[in-house]
Amino acid sequence: xxxTKNSNRLVVPGAREAMDKFKMEAANEVGVxxxxxxxxxxxxxxxxxxxxxxxxxxxxxxxxxxK
Numbered sequence: 001x002x003x004t005k006n007s008n009r010l011v012v013p014g015a016r017e018a019m020d021k022f023k024m025e026a027a028n029e030v031g032v033x034x035x036x037x038x039x040x041x042x043x044x045x046x047x048x049x050x051x052x053x054x055x056x057x058x059x060x061x062x063x064x065x066x067k
Contacts, residue, residue, distance in 0.1 A: 030050060030053050034050070
């Protein structure tokens, strides 16, 4: 187990803002209302649907890049 507090570090400067925008877009697409900052009031289903939509869009973008 790692001793670091957070292993989810983004390597590219400015990536945090882009990922937050991407997350908001994905949430909007699946009908989940996110707010800036803490969203601990979301259900597991809502949070999972946002994450799932993000993964779906990343896979689609990758597959389109292969063509």
